[in-house]
Amino acid sequence: MTEPEFAPADAAARPLWLVPQGEDGPVWPEGVDSGFAAATGFAGRPGQLCLLPGEGGVSWALFGVGRPATPADRPARERFALARAAEALPEGAWRIAGAPAGYDMAHGALGWLFAQYRFGRYKTAEPPRARLVCPEGVDRDAVLAMAAGEYLARDLINTPASDLGPAELEEAARDLAARHGASVDVITGDALVEGFPMIAAVGRAAGSGRAPRLIDLRFPGEGPAVTLVGKGVCFDTGGLDIKPSASMLIMKKDMGGAANVLGLAETLARLGRAGGLRVLIPAVENAVGPDSFRPGDVLASRKGLSVEVNNTDAEGRLVLADALAYAAEAQPALLISMATLTGAARVALGPDLPPFFCDHDAAAEALFCAGRDHADPIWRMPFWEPYEAMIEPAIADLDNAPSGGFAGAITAALFLRRFTEGAGTYVHFDIYGWQPSAAPGRPKGGVGQGMRAILHALPALTGVA
Structure with a gap:
């Protein structure tokens, strides 16, 4: 994986002053x-840069x-403003020589590291200047731990499906486990068909070497019972309800949920906070x-509920459902799913503001505040009970894609x-996992969404100080 780095401290590092605007x-x-x-x-306007000459x-x-x-005072139009300096300054090492009182230096440093990310797998990338x-x-x-988690998520999402299918996603999980002393169990073949029939059904048409699987990553040690479940659809044609070609162009990102939970696990492990953590990925x-x-088709599910398939392009909720049922059997105190799930979420909130769904008001408030305060914005949407009828078809327990097109993000969340x-x-x-155009x-x-919000809210979510 790509590793974030700070420059070594030395006398040659040139000073950079962060200058605020005063009244005059x-x-x-x-x-x-x-x-x-x-x-x-x-x-001193935001983002202005002045280079001072010397010998x-x-x-x-x-x-x-x-x-x-x-960030709590007002939303910033640029959440990582200092990243502009990282992208514009001359080559070499720089040190912060001064900043206004109260300036969030850790946030600025994180944005700088985010700006230094390069995806260089297929061509030589110009190194950070x-x-x-x-x-x-x-x-x-x-x-560095937060940057490493973000880098891992970006690397995975940016890798095309030719080089990142279910087997390679499993390999990424195994690499993470090897770095941090975790264990990995992978369910495939007949065991998958029998125990996770919807995961098996969605993935059974893939070619040789791309068989479906459930990846189960567990971290040793004591800690709150937290399980993360990430959608790992490594490429989504839409199935027989095939997508238009334009809609298929960035479907390598449809495993963005898996990338985000692995990125979050990487960060937690580096911080020594992954004890007892479990990560499940239906790949x-x-x-x-x-x-x-x-x-x-009517599919059986691990939970025993039957599901009528009214659109094969609503496959993400099918594979997540089996994984969530498996996760719930262990009765974790906190269960979180992350998925590039619905276009409806993008229509509602755009690519930059992922919605989240939670019945627990205090938990939802903790997540929202953590996202706001740590430049990882998220927005709460409701599990709206009156829409439950929309996911109950005539011939099965559940419908994977209610007709009509209304409230698509909500009905998907209710299904899960x-x-x-x-x-x-x-x-x-319900994340997007993709930055459509460059920003500081x-x-x-590929981009991480919701990881830092969860990271900083976890103590409140689990009741651990």
Whole structure:
């Protein structure tokens, strides 16, 4: 996996001042040639950069951070503003020489590392030009752990299905387990057909070497009973209800839920907080072939509920349902699913703001606040009980794709909730997992969503201080 890095601290690192706007203009750092900086038009506005010349080239730099504010004060249009400096500064090591009182230096450093991510598997990627020395007072290990989890999620999502099918997703889980002393159990073949019939049905048409499987990753040690379940559809053609070609172009990202739960597990393990954690990934490819499951089929499920298939392109909830039922049998205190599940969620909230569903008000508030305060925004949507009738067809217990098109994200969440009986608090995230266009700290391509919100809310969610 790609590893995030800080620059080593040394005397050659050039100083970077983070300059706020005051009532009468920039609040100039002591010793800075403010006359030169002002003559360039530098005013401390968010994202402004001023390079100060010295012997042999640029010796200092100023970066505008605007009027001091925290994410809780008002939403930021750019959640990782300091990443602009990482992308614009000249090559070399830089250190933060000064910042406004209250500036969240750890957040700034994390955004800088996010901006340094490169996906270089298929072509030589230009290395990051400007590298940051870990700022004084910042928990270096914590920032690197969060960046490593994000990098892992991005690497997995960005890898095309030709090189990341169910077997390779299993290998990624095994690599993670080897790094952190966890164990992996993988269920395939007849055992999958008998115990997880919907996972087997969705993945049975995939070609040789791409057989469906359920990946079960467990971390040793003591800790709260937390289970993460991630949708691992490594490519989604839509099945016999085949997608248009334009809609298929980025379907390598349909395992984004799996990528996010693995990324979160990576972060928790590096922080020493993965004791007792369990991760389940139903890994499949939804392919078209002679053995494809069909519209109108009625599938058995692990829980015993029958499911009528009214759209083979609503396969994610089928594989998740079997995995959730399995997870719930162990009665975890907290059960979280993450999935690139519905277009309806994107229509409602766009690509940048994933919805989450949770019946527990205090847990939902903890998640929302953690997402807001740590630049990982999420938005609560309801398990709306009156819509339960929409997922109950005439000839089976459940319908995987109610007709009409209304409330698609909610009906999908309600469907999944039917399989979580026995678990404690259940939270479902309907993520996009993809950055459609580049933004500071978030290059175009695979992206983590909800991981840091969960990470920082976990103590409240599990009742552990």
